[in-house]
Amino acid sequence: MSCDEIVERFLSWQAGLGSDKPFFAYLHFLEPHATYSPREPFRDVFRPEKGRALPEGHTMGYPEWAVQRDEINAGMRSVSRTDLQDMIDLYDGEIAWADSAVGRLKSALIERGLYSGALVIVTADHGENFIEHGVIEHPVNALYEPQIRIPLVVKFPVAWGVGPAKLSGPVETLDIPYTVAAAAGAGAFGRGENLLSFAAAGRCRRRTVITEGVSGFAVFTGAIKACFKEADSGVNMFRVYSMKSDAGETRDLLAMKPSYAARTTACVRRWREFTASRADDASAPLDAVPRDPERMRRLRALGYLQ
Numbered sequence: 622m623s624c625d626e627i628v629e630r631f632l633s634w635q636a637g638l639g640s641d642k643p644f645f646a647y648l649h650f651l652e653p654h655a656t657y658s659p660r661e662p663f664r665d666v667f668r669p670e671k672g673r674a675l676p677e678g679h680t681m682g683y684p685e686w687a688v689q690r691d692e693i694n695a696g697m698r699s700v701s702r703t704d705l706q707d708m709i710d711l712y713d714g715e716i717a718w719a720d721s722a723v724g725r726l727k728s729a730l731i732e733r734g735l736y737s738g739a740l741v742i743v744t745a746d747h748g749e750n751f752i753e754h755g756v757i758e759h760p761v762n763a764l765y766e767p768q769i770r771i772p773l774v775v776k777f778p779v780a781w782g783v784g785p786a787k788l789s790g791p792v793e794t795l796d797i798p799y800t801v802a803a804a805a806g807a808g809a810f811g812r813g814e815n816l817l818s819f820a821a822a823g824r825c826r827r828r829t830v831i832t833e834g835v836s837g838f839a840v841f842t843g844a845i846k847a848c849f850k851e852a853d854s855g856v857n858m859f860r861v862y863s864m865k866s867d868a869g870e871t872r873d874l875l876a877m878k879p880s881y882a883a884r885t886t887a888c889v890r891r892w893r894e895f896t897a898s899r900a901d902d903a904s905a906p907l908d909a910v911p912r913d914p915e916r917m918r919r920l921r922a923l924g925y926l927q
Contacts, residue, residue, distance in 0.1 A: 623660070624650040624722035632729050640733065645805070650722065653715030653749075655758050656686045657708055663718040667710040676707050684918075694756040709751055740804050741776040742797055754870070761835035764848050765870055769832045769839065775800070775816055783820045790825025791841055792816065793832075840889060846870075847885055856893055858886050 622630075627648050638644055652659065658679045665671045678686060692698040700708075723743060730736035747759045750767045759768050773792060777783045792814075799813030819825045830841040837850045844865035849856045861874045861882065875882060 622651075624652050624719050625725070628722050628726050628729075631726070635733075635735075640735075645801070648726070650719050652719045652722075653712055655690070655749075656681065656683060657711035657715055659711060659714035659718045663714040663721070664711070665714070666717050667713040668707075669710075675711070676704060678704075679707070679711060690758050694758075694760050696755070700752060700757065705752055708757065712749060712751075737779040739776070740778055740801070742801070743772070743774040744794065744797065745771040747771065762837060764832065764834055764837060764839045766864075766868070773797075775820065777817060777820065781817065783817065786820060786823060788819060788823070788825050790819075791828060791830040792819070792825055793830055840885065842885070845881070847882070849886075849889060851893075856886070856889055858882050858889075 627650060631646055631648055635644060635646070656679050658664075658675055664675070665673075678689060689698060693700055727736060727741075730739060730741075748766075748768050748771055749758055750756045750760070750763060750765060753767055754763070754765050756763055756765075795811055795813035796816050797813070799810045800816040802808065802810035803815045803817070814826070814828075827843065832839045832841075837848060840847045840849065841864070844863055846862045846864050847858050848860040848862075850859050858875065861878055862870045862872070863874060
């Protein structure tokens with residue numbers, strides 16, 4: 622289902638609620654996402670050769686695309702400069718497509734008198750790599766900034782008195798459910814923080830931020846980013862970057878920061894031991910979770926399972 626269809630379904634659903642009934646809605650767009658095949662008129666917005674047919678990779682199904690992606694990321698297949706530019710141009714077209722759907726949603730909320738009182742949050746689950754570090758799309762083990770630095774736009778209700786501002790600083794997706802729960806009067810929710818407090822202060826509080834992948838994670842402490850791998854033996858730091866002087870993540874500083882590596886690794890290991898103990902208490906046995914073969918195949922094609 623396209624982003625346009627999702628917005629129209631939401632608007633139809635909301636119209637049936639009545640104008641005075643509060644609601645919560647989660648709209649999940651799959652655009653922008655591989656295989657990068659935006660509809661017209663967005664298909665050619667960023668492409669220099671207007672009207673040219675889509676490249677073969679952008680007309681196949683996602684499982685077939687995933688095979689090619691994995692070959693590229695494993696160094697078994699190369700990407701030409703033309704093909705790479707096609708990916709980028711079509712990806713930008715899908716961003717424009719999603720932007721238009723968000724614009725349609727905003728306009729409809731304004732027409733219905735709902736926008737000024739609404740809390741609206743727009744974000745993403747991941748970004749995309751385009752060979753910056755030899756990989757494309759969003760490999761499950763990649764922790765580079767093109768993949769993990771995502772947009773976050775929050776529009777607070779007008780009555781809250783928070784005007785437009787652009788803040789820089791670390792936040793986590795865990796802050797989103799915390800903020801939504803607080804807005805609904807539910808109080809504290811998890812270990813996130815209320816984004817309203819950052820917006821009201823005009824800055825993000827300095828703190829340690831963690832980004833997790835399938836078999837690794839990155840820890841941000843100030844301007845330093847440390848990447849960790851998980852194995853049977855525990856967690857080990859394998860790269861360190863200065864995000865202030867090396868935003869492109871081209872210089873690994875691990876060998877230059879032995880004391881930082883030892884100190885941070887010890888803290889991270891204690892944190893992982895604590896979270897593992899909590900997870901063991903809360904988790905259901907794996908054999909108690911029903912597994913549909915087709916669903917498992919799709920999750921594996923999307924990269925969520927190995």
